[in-house]
Amino acid sequence: MTDILVDRPTPNVARVTINRPDARNAINGAVASALEQAVIQTEADDEVRCVILTGSGDRAFCAGADLKEISAGRIGDLVTRNGGFAGFVRAPRQKPWIAAVNGVALAGGTEIVLSCDMSVVSDDAKLGLPEVKRGLAALASGLFRLPRALPRAIALELIATGEPISATRAHALGLVNRVVSKSDVAAEALALAELIAANAPIAVRESLVIARDAYNRPEEELEAAAAAMGKRLALTEDYKEGPRAFIEKRAPRWTGR
Secondary structure, three states: OOOEEEEEEEOOEEEEEEOOHHHOOOEOHHHHHHHHHHHHHHHHOOOOOEEEEEEOOOOEEEOOEOHHHHHOOOHHHHEEOOOEEOOOOOOOOOOOEEEEEOOEEEOHHHHHHHHOOEEEEEOOOEEEOHHHHHOOOOOOOHHHHHHHHOOHHHHHHHHHHOOOEEHHHHHHOOOOOEEEOHHHHHHHHHHHHHHHHOOOHHHHHHHHHHHHOOOOOOHHHHHHHHHHHHHHHHOOHHHHHHHHHHHOOOOOOOOOO
């Protein structure tokens, strides 16, 4: 069985699937290595404008680290040099990634969701960081990304208690983008990806560079970075194509150049 599957549901959208359904798509060394390669592959493909990340089966998106691997002393295998945990949470990515959460996403699974740009979640899903219940800690970005994504008191409660949060409450708090029935997760994630892929790819990628850094840098630095990005954008063919298509009353033909 291939631990990571990559397919192309539409010409400009790639889908990456963690394929260990019998283990609730828990992360082992093989998954981490293959997921890192899938990131590299999709980021390098000029035809891909958006990527969906999901889990195989209908039980779990990802149950986090495979505790059998940790118990066997192989925790280092779950981390790659460039990608961090699962080969993903620190992986350099320019393109937008959408988590299609088709079941529970706990511990490292939640950290993977937090590492994506957007998420579509099944209404029966649960998210959380239960590491403290096992004497562990959410070291794969959860300890700092969750407090950035939620009100401080809520995030601290979830981290300290290890209790999960329902999809409905996660949506109400702004942690996830959309909550749908399990049978609709794949289609809803693809619809969101196609909305993104219909836009100018360079403009999307460059805009996300600034937006992702919004909490990390002072406003003056962000203004300077945005101004520099605007100058680069003005030199692209797509910058001219957008207004031209509007004037000619037709759909733009993006080249990504």
